[in-house]
Amino acid sequence: xxxxxxxxxxxxxxxxxxxxxxERIRTxxxxxxxxxxxxxxxxxxxxxxxxxxxxxLVAYARVFPEGDHVTFGRVLxxxxxxxxxxxxxxxxxxxxxxxxDFANCPIQIEAQIDKQGFYEKFGYVAQGPVFDFNGxxxxxxxxxxxGVSGK
Numbered sequence: 001x002x003x004x005x006x007x008x009x010x011x012x013x014x015x016x017x018x019x020x021x022x023e024r025i026r027t028x029x030x031x032x033x034x035x036x037x038x039x040x041x042x043x044x045x046x047x048x049x050x051x052x053x054x055x056x057l058v059a060y061a062r063v064f065p066e067g068d069h070v071t072f073g074r075v076l077x078x079x080x081x082x083x084x085x086x087x088x089x090x091x092x093x094x095x096x097x098x099x100x101d102f103a104n105c106p107i108q109i110e111a112q113i114d115k116q117g118f119y120e121k122f123g124y125v126a127q128g129p130v131f132d133f134n135g136x137x138x139x140x141x142x143x144x145x146x147g148v149s150g151k
Contacts, residue, residue, distance in 0.1 A: 004049065004093050008047060021038070023057055049090070051089065051090060059089070109142075110139075112137070119141050
């Protein structure tokens, strides 16, 4: 069973942030062979979504405002649990966080091109040409504001 936690950086214990940094570097720097500054200026302003199975971080993403929209990124499930539906569960958590704290903001993400089909399943629409971001092809994808449930 996965327990989901949504926290700001100042609320993350050092041990949890270590797990986040470890998995982000393992996924986005080492596995994808993209040497870049993984821990960045966005971390202090982001809402961090952690999926924990016991003491193990199994899924993660961060959500943050950017100009006139909200975005999310660093979306990952660890290799050992891929194919178990955690990506879909993580997207549910991401969109719940957006609905709660950024309900009236349009959503704009920069998706890795090989994940475009995944995000399309959640209603995201590709916009514009493919571009390079930190050494891998990405595409902008948009979605209308989620609004507030029941209002």
